[in-house]
Amino acid sequence: MMSVMGNPTNIFWHESTVGKTERQNLINQQGCVVWITGLSGSGKSTLACSLNRELHSRGKLSYVLDGDNVRHGLNKNLGFSSEDRTENIRRVGEVAKLFADAGLICIASLISPYRKDRDACRAMLTDANFIEAILLFCVFMNMSLEVCERRDPKGLYKLARAGKIKGFTGIDDPYEPPLNCEIMIEEKDGVCPTPCDMAGQVVSYLDENGFLHA
Numbered sequence: 444m445m446s447v448m449g450n451p452t453n454i455f456w457h458e459s460t461v462g463k464t465e466r467q468n469l470i471n472q473q474g475c476v477v478w479i480t481g482l483s484g485s486g487k488s489t490l491a492c493s494l495n496r497e498l499h500s501r502g503k504l505s506y507v508l509d510g511d512n513v514r515h516g517l518n519k520n521l522g523f524s525s526e527d528r529t530e531n532i533r534r535v536g537e538v539a540k541l542f543a544d545a546g547l548i549c550i551a552s553l554i555s556p557y558r559k560d561r562d563a564c565r566a567m568l569t570d571a572n573f574i575e576a577i578l579l580f581c582v583f584m585n586m587s588l589e590v591c592e593r594r595d596p597k598g599l600y601k602l603a604r605a606g607k608i609k610g611f612t613g614i615d616d617p618y619e620p621p622l623n624c625e626i627m628i629e630e631k632d633g634v635c636p637t638p639c640d641m642a643g644q645v646v647s648y649l650d651e652n653g654f655l656h657a
């Protein structure tokens with residue numbers, strides 16, 4: 444039977460002769476995904492960059508998938524409707540899964556505003572071979588809309604408030620905070636942790652959970 448567009452048939456999984464464990468042993472780390480979610484301006488890219496640098500300086504291989512950047516290539520045909528955001532998250536989830544399988548620490552940094560889309564990625568990254576081990580850790584940038592709007596480095600909140608951008612997250616499109624995040628970054632006594640401290644919090648988590656060694 445011929446394969447049908449959108450509903451592929453007659454395709455088969457081809458096992459590789461080099462396994463994930465062998466790749467991980469080669470680079471002495473365990474592949475996983477650090478999924479950073481939060482409002483625009485909450486500091487996702489800043490944390491992603493700082494974490495990437497910190498892991499690199501410890502000799503660990505990581506790679507950042509940033510929503511803004513991925514939308515220039517792989518996802519350039521997607522906008523900001525709820526359907527497009529869902530597809531954006533799904534594709535990045537699939538790519539992150541490949542990176543994790545390659546043995547890398549993949550840092551995905553996207554607003555990812557809808558709980559169901561983040562949950563779908565988490566389900567996609569559950570390793571059935573190891574007693575349902577979850578390979579995705581959610582980092583929630585718990586910054587208030589006020590903080591993000593005050594920062595507004597790209598001037599997008601201003602445009603959204605003026606009605607010049609429709610469906611902007613936090614203004615006229617929802618952000619659903621995680622109910623089950625592993626790590627939360629938040630202000631303490633009105634002070635936001637430095638990029639270095641934010642990265643330190645994630646590195647400690649990865650270290651404590653054994654991901655920085657094969």
Ligand SMILES: Nc1ncnc2c1ncn2[C@@H]1O[C@H](COP(=O)(O)OS(=O)(=O)O)[C@@H](OP(=O)(O)O)[C@H]1O
Binds near residue numbers: 511529532555556608
């Ligand atoms: N309508 C609307 N809502 C939210 N954000 C918008 C919108 N239009 C453009 N932008 C810019 O796109 C960046 C978010 O892209 P993401 O791929 O992370 O978004 S999503 O996860 O699909 O919701 C986001 O970047 P960050 O500030 O880095 O979050 C914005 O710069």
Ligand SMILES: Nc1ncnc2c1ncn2[C@@H]1O[C@H](COP(=O)(O)OP(=O)(O)O)[C@@H](O)[C@H]1O
Binds near residue numbers: 482490595636641
């Ligand atoms: N921990 C922090 N302390 C102070 N300023 C920060 C911090 N994190 C991010 N910022 C600043 O806030 C703005 C938005 O950060 P960014 O990382 O671009 O957010 P996002 O990727 O979530 O849109 C930038 O100008 C950045 O320099």
